[in-house]
Amino acid sequence: MSQMTMIQALRDAMDVMLARDPNVVVYGQDVGYFGGVFRCTEGLQKKYGNQRVFDAPISEGGIVGTAVGMGAYGLRPVVEIQFADYVYPAFDQIVSEAARLRYRSAGDFTAPLTMRMPCGGGIYGGQTHSQSPEAIFTQVCGLRTVMPSNPYDAKGLLIASIECDDPVIFLEPKRLYNGPFDGHHDKPVVPWSSHPLGEVPEGHYSMPLDKAAIVRAGATVTIIAYGTMVHVAQAAATESGVDAEIIDLRSLWPLDLDTLVASVKKTGRCVIVHEATRACGLGAELASLVQEHCFYQLEAPIERVTGWDTPYPHAQEWLYFPTPKRVIDALQRVLEA
């Protein structure tokens, strides 16, 4: 075991896979010589050479499109989009091509790509460095969408994503890169070294892409969250004293329905928390699934705590970002209902 930040864990996952599978290639904007604007690929080009790890032109469509072609050849590309906010020029290649290739060719060609992209807010990133576009991907049939919330999961899930023969959107909450963040922006930053999930095994291990994790067992209400919101939800439970069961989805779609349903059937109450905007966000699908499968066990309306339906603001960061205060407010509403 080693102490790792999420950045180091992600880099270690790519290091492991580059060493293990000669078909793995890593590229994207500033990914090669410089090692990435977030240092996630630092040292990889030096170790594996520029035929395996290299810089790309500023063209998201080109990065994903070439990866689809490389996948058709037989490589296993791991590409980076510098910020999830900049994935949109690649949308046609992701939705029309990567996600559909296996289906439309009846398995003749496949697209075993991993598309890494830093996402989420809480960093004064403003409109184009804070977005959480996961619902745009979870709606696309043929894609897998994954988001870790700690270094241990980050490495295991990234290795599993690279090994998976389906195209994977791998969203990395950049607010969690250096340490867990529970939404209390006024408190000092905590490093991963003081967190148990900052302990990461050496070498190869992987985690299933369709399994959620119960990060806090509880009896009175189920909180479904992912990414940074897992830590916000934990803070909310601790501070409110509510005996909440907190589920970290990890795989956003396809997801682990059984774990959600079992928990809500037990608690009878459900709060869904995500940073992304509310309307037609992933929370809507989660609420719909819980309603469909747990209707007779529900004792209160399902609550959603999300970003507002506005572009991500700069100055109003902490009014926008779902903080423990807002989660506690929702917990109280479902408990009083």
Add this chain to the structure above:
Amino acid sequence: MPQRKPLHLHVPEPTGRPGRDTDFSYLPLSAAGAKRRPPVDVAAAQTNDLAFALIRVLDDAGQAVGPWAPQIAPDTLRRGLRTMMLTRAFDARMLIAQRQKKMSFYMQCLGEEAIACAHALAIGDGDMCFPTYRQQGLLLAREDNNMVDMICQLYSNARDPMKGRQLPVMYSSKKQGFFSISGNLATQVIQAVGWAMASAIKGDDKVASAWIGDGATAESDFHTGLTFAHVYRAPVILNVVNNQWAISTFQAIAGGEGTTFAARGAGCGIASLRVDGNDFLACFAATKWALERARSGFGPTLIEWVTYRAGAHSTSDDPSKYRPATDIQRFPLGDPIARLKQHLIALGIWSDAEHEATQKAVEAEVVAAQKEAEKFGTLIDAHTPSIESMFEDVYQQMPAHLQRQMAQVKQLEGQV
């Protein structure tokens, strides 16, 4: 202050419209044999003149002239002609089958047969083409062409290799070097560049061949493809088939006015050729040149193939609503089959009698394949592939939500 005239938005128009002949003088032409053939390791910038010229081999008398005249064995020439005839016969027969409602949709490549057929004879096994929906010649020209499978795809029947999931003509055949066709235009160009990059990364000697029409060059993936091909010196041939039309829009609306599509390649630092797409010999020679260049590690080539879309855009299109019916008789580069036929007769390796016999033979071949394919159903039979095949292959393994949905359909259809 000088008086300024109000600005006026320039909207390009074709010279010809229904009832008014096209003035083909907009097409820069060159005499057969007039253009030089540079060495395959030429610096991209040294091909800029060729991007504005027209490489032609066959002259008006059917003689092969100039430095691009390829050395082709008589058997290969005869096979090339037969392949073009087969492609045209296939299109004609499938057009009728669509009118008979045996399939929902079809797209011919009438008049463009030389480009794909010559290309197919020139490239090697293991190279990968990333075609559009109008390169059926790439499949039909192969010695192992499987017309029955192609027709089964068109019919979406029980033997359809695409299991009824794809619109007709969206073939896929990895083993024949033919990448899965997508309805989304231009996406395959950048994918071809990626495939070529993969070949280079693995130290392979395989080449990718990207295909796009004149209209789709306006899509961003075309620009992206040129940039990546140039940056990484990818072993790829970037084929732009300029058939003058994108459904109803003339190539000037795609950005062809006063320039060429080959010029885009030159501007991106890619060796670029502009070639007579109705001249089988020029098509073969230019493909061989670009292929050798790519395979030797000298980088990508862009080729603009100048041709004319003689048929309707698709079975859903009526070109008489936007262009003159006389265009195809007046197009200065003629018909690819007629021109190669003239050449082979001039060489003394073909005759009118042989041509007629071959025409009958290729038609019989198509009819036989069609009969075989119809044993597995046509669209009109409502002979759909299975419920399972609708849910399979979305992912490598069917996730739980798709299993639940499949069970739901099966129950509704009484197939529990």
